[in-house]
Amino acid sequence: MKRREFSLSAATAVAASAVTLPMATPAMAQVRQFKEGKDFQKLSKPVATEAAAGKIEVIEFFWYSCPHCNAFEPVLDAWIKAASKDLVIRRVPVAFNASFLSQQKLYYALEGMGKLDAVHAKVFRAIHVEKLKLTKDEDIFAWVGNQGVDVAKFKEIYNSFNVANQARRAAQLQADYGVEGVPSMGVAGRYYTDGTMAGSMQTVLQVVDYLVSSVRKG
Numbered sequence: 001m002k003r004r005e006f007s008l009s010a011a012t013a014v015a016a017s018a019v020t021l022p023m024a025t026p027a028m029a030q031v032r033q034f035k036e037g038k039d040f041q042k043l044s045k046p047v048a049t050e051a052a053a054g055k056i057e058v059i060e061f062f063w064y065s066c067p068h069c070n071a072f073e074p075v076l077d078a079w080i081k082a083a084s085k086d087l088v089i090r091r092v093p094v095a096f097n098a099s100f101l102s103q104q105k106l107y108y109a110l111e112g113m114g115k116l117d118a119v120h121a122k123v124f125r126a127i128h129v130e131k132l133k134l135t136k137d138e139d140i141f142a143w144v145g146n147q148g149v150d151v152a153k154f155k156e157i158y159n160s161f162n163v164a165n166q167a168r169r170a171a172q173l174q175a176d177y178g179v180e181g182v183p184s185m186g187v188a189g190r191y192y193t194d195g196t197m198a199g200s201m202q203t204v205l206q207v208v209d210y211l212v213s214s215v216r217k218g
Contacts, residue, residue: 034210039203040193047176047189051088056215058089058208059186061179063096064103065135069183070128072201073121076183079205087212091120092170094182099135104167106140109158110149119147187211 036042051057060076062069080089093104106123110116126132126143134140137158145151157163177186184194185204191211198204 034198034207039198039207040187040191040211041178041197043177043190043192045176047173047186049088049189050090051188055086055088056188056212057186058083058087058188058212059173059177060089060091061094061174061177061182061184061186062091063094063100063182064106064123065127065133066182067128068195068201070124072183073124075201075205077121084212086216092173093167094174094179095167095171101167102135102137102140104170105158105163106134106144108163108166109154110144112157112160112163113149113154115147115149119144119149122147188215190215 034040049057062072083089091107093100093107095101095104103123107116107120110119110123123134127134132139132143134143140158141151141155144154173186177184177192179192179194181194181196183201183204184192185208186192187208188211193204193207193211195201195204198207
């Protein structure tokens with residue numbers, strides 16, 4: 001989803017969220033060679049990663065309200081579960097304008113409470129199936145309470161300096177990778193790809209596998 005597409009109509013959003021994306025596997029990445037400048041970009045300035053030595057960081061940039069991110073989520077989740085142990089995979093919520101901040105804070109507050117694995121997919125469902133906007137603080141607080149989350153503790157973390165700092169770091173990382181749309185992927189602090197470049201999100205995962213293989217080879 002590109003920056004200019006954030007005003008998608010409800011009908012378009014429903015159609016996009018209903019898309020079923022085929023699963024990509026590491027073996028599929030060997031079917032073809034991918035080209036720099038076409039299927040992916042090599043960053044002009046490498047970005048520092050959080051991965052330990054011997055590990056390769058892969059990032060998904062996303063936005064909870066993006067219908068394409070919603071459609072991609074189960075495919076990405078399956079890919080993550082099948083990923084090699086040398087990959088460190090993390091999600092980074094984007095903020096193309098100030099209205100995105102509440103959902104960034106939602107993500108990092110859930111993470112801080114250790115509730116992300118249990119609630120992350122439910123956020124997508126609430127927005128894209130149940131049609132809840134979850135863009136305002138009070139709506140988010142009410143919703144997380146209905147998920148069995150301790151609201152008082154959630155509010156404390158949501159409004160904390162740590163979460164604000166995580167959101168700032170996410171915005172910086174988004175800028176460093178030159179993210180222009182979501183969902184999109186960053187690899188090893190060196191490469192960036194998205195559905196527009198690769199042609200589809202299925203192909204994006206093949207490109208990621210290809211780039212990971214290149215990183216391993218040095």
